[in-house]
Amino acid sequence: MAESGGWLQALTEFSETTSPLDFVLIAQHYDLFLQGLMNTVGLVFFSLLIGGALAIPLGIVRAARQPVLNQLVWAYVYVFRGTPLLVQTYLIYYGLGQFEAVRDSFLWPFLREAWWCALIAFTLNTAAYTTEIFRGVIEATPHGEIEAAKACGMSPWTRMRRIVLPSALRRALPAYSNEVIFMLHGSVVASTVTIVDILGAGRTLNAKYYLAFEGFIAAAVIYMLLVYLLSRGFKLWEWKWHAHLRPREIEAVKEPAAAAPKAIGLR
Amino acid sequence: MRFNKFKAAIAAGALALGLASVAQAEDPLRIGVEGAYPPFSWKEADGTLKGFDIDIAKALCEKMGRECELVEQDWDGIIPALLAKKYDAIVASMSITEERKKRVDFSGKYYNTPAKFVAAKDAGFEATAAGLKGKTVGVQRGTIHQCYMEKAFPEVELKLYGTQEEVFLDLASGRIDLQISDSIQSLEGFLTKPEGKDFAFLGDDQFDLGCHGEGAGIAVRKGEDDLRLAFDKAIKAIRDDGTYAKINAKYFDFDIFGAGS
Numbered sequence: 001m002a003e004s005g006g007w008l009q010a011l012t013e014f015s016e017t018t019s020p021l022d023f024v025l026i027a028q029h030y031d032l033f034l035q036g037l038m039n040t041v042g043l044v045f046f047s048l049l050i051g052g053a054l055a056i057p058l059g060i061v062r063a064a065r066q067p068v069l070n071q072l073v074w075a076y077v078y079v080f081r082g083t084p085l086l087v088q089t090y091l092i093y094y095g096l097g098q099f100e101a102v103r104d105s106f107l108w109p110f111l112r113e114a115w116w117c118a119l120i121a122f123t124l125n126t127a128a129y130t131t132e133i134f135r136g137v138i139e140a141t142p143h144g145e146i147e148a149a150k151a152c153g154m155s156p157w158t159r160m161r162r163i164v165l166p167s168a169l170r171r172a173l174p175a176y177s178n179e180v181i182f183m184l185h186g187s188v189v190a191s192t193v194t195i196v197d198i199l200g201a202g203r204t205l206n207a208k209y210y211l212a213f214e215g216f217i218a219a220a221v222i223y224m225l226l227v228y229l230l231s232r233g234f235k236l237w238e239w240k241w242h243a244h245l246r247p248r249e250i251e252a253v254k255e256p257a258a259a260a261p262k263a264i265g266l267r
Numbered sequence: 268m269r270f271n272k273f274k275a276a277i278a279a280g281a282l283a284l285g286l287a288s289v290a291q292a293e294d295p296l297r298i299g300v301e302g303a304y305p306p307f308s309w310k311e312a313d314g315t316l317k318g319f320d321i322d323i324a325k326a327l328c329e330k331m332g333r334e335c336e337l338v339e340q341d342w343d344g345i346i347p348a349l350l351a352k353k354y355d356a357i358v359a360s361m362s363i364t365e366e367r368k369k370r371v372d373f374s375g376k377y378y379n380t381p382a383k384f385v386a387a388k389d390a391g392f393e394a395t396a397a398g399l400k401g402k403t404v405g406v407q408r409g410t411i412h413q414c415y416m417e418k419a420f421p422e423v424e425l426k427l428y429g430t431q432e433e434v435f436l437d438l439a440s441g442r443i444d445l446q447i448s449d450s451i452q453s454l455e456g457f458l459t460k461p462e463g464k465d466f467a468f469l470g471d472d473q474f475d476l477g478c479h480g481e482g483a484g485i486a487v488r489k490g491e492d493d494l495r496l497a498f499d500k501a502i503k504a505i506r507d508d509g510t511y512a513k514i515n516a517k518y519f520d521f522d523i524f525g526a527g528s
Binding site: 094097098103112113114192194196200203204206207208209210211212 | 346427
């Protein structure tokens with residue numbers, strides 16, 4: 001015990017004085033970063049879930065070019081893609097809190113919490129971007145598929161549900177994986193409204209010990225790991241959903257090849 | 268990178284003239300300030316910096332006979348930026364504490380005012396461990412007040428903000444139950460303003476030597492003793508010749524230097 005204690009102390013001392021990066025200090029605050037990880041993952045997961053669910057009907061409205069609805073959705077998308085996420089979050093967090101009417105309303109228990117404000121901002125933001133992704137892939141549905149569905153006598157809704165959406169969402173996957181990664185990086189905005197997300201944890205560490213790098217580098221490493229997991233996950237997902245696009249193993253070629261030696265033997 | 272080139276250019280120029288020391292003395296002294304901490308420092312609508320810290324910094328430079336350049340920096344990164352040589356000294360109401368002394372050296376204090384809680388006038392709780400139970404307290408991240416809350420009230424839920432102005436915004440909107448900061452700063456920057464009319468100090472002065480230290484000093488990089496001593500001398504000079512009193516009177520109707528010298 002005493003020996004390992006001495007070894008630990010030597011490591012701590014090396015980390016504090018010699019090493020350019022005080023890694024022991026980072027390790028000592030693992031709980032802070034764990035809390036940050038939970039907050040980031042929770043916020044990003046729920047905003048993508050709700051935002052994605054909102055984006056499907058909105059994308060359909062855009063693609064169908066419904067006269068009035070389409071313009072409304074277009075305006076919404078335009079506003080949320082036209083302004084930075086930071087500004088949106090500030091407006092919801094600091095802006096809405098200024099009005100007494102908001103503070104007296106039934107919404108205040110939610111808007112009072114930074115977490116809900118961030119969730120609302122992130123959800124509306126990602127829904128706007130995803131709407132445009134979905135609109136694009138729905139509009140790009142091959143005409144033949146729709147003709148075939150019509151020929152089978154499917155109603156517009158059945159067509160949408162059975163033919164257009166399944167194929168469109170598949171094709172949306174690569175573009176959507178980008179949106180997910182952007183959302184993860186965009187979620188650092190949460191740290192500016194008192195939420196201890198991954199970056200918030202890094203900032204807290206930096207501020208507490210007056211450091212320049214340690215907190216940010218630890219945060220950067222965690223974000224990189226998360227993006228690695230996300231991109232692996234999306235690869236798997238694409239592999240599954242795009243099975244019909246994979247090059248096929250052509251069995252017809254294999255079998256004659258295996259049979260060939262026999263043929264030689266017979267000669 | 269740019270800095271190195273700049274330095275190299277100066278060195279080359281100085282070599283050519285054989286006047287290394289003169290060239291260095293003509294470098295303006297760069298001072299890091301915050302600009303979001305009224306009445307000590309704030310930014311006017313036209314972008315000029317105003318406040319007690321700003322005036323003190325300018326007065327000290329004048330006494331030191333150096334040309335000064337004020338550099339704005341967020342509080343979060345104010346020490347790292349000093350260490351990265353973005354400027355040479357910090358005049359930003361920074362308290363002299365043990366934890367900070369591990370990273371930077373300080374001049375003697377140039378003012379010292381106590382920390383106090385601020386809550387709604389009708390708050391209905393006391394500034395004790397029992398009274399603050401279940402309350403949310405806002406503080407500016409990386410301040411003596413964060414240190415104090417974590418040490419004296421470890422059970423209380425803390426919310427950390429980038430600037431003191433954001434703390435007041437959330438106090439006014441009711442997101443936090445109370446906040447703790449410098450009493451003079453909260454009096455001048457919030458309580459005497461329209462948005463602070465429903466709020467008041469809660470409890471007595473809060474003090475812990477380990478966290479609060481001995482007052483606000485001017486931070487310089489470790490080992491830069493000449494600059495630190497020059498600041499000490501200049502602080503004494505503006506105290507003696509009445510410049511300090513004049514600046515003090517511009518912002519406060521009592522002496523904020525505090526007891527001692």
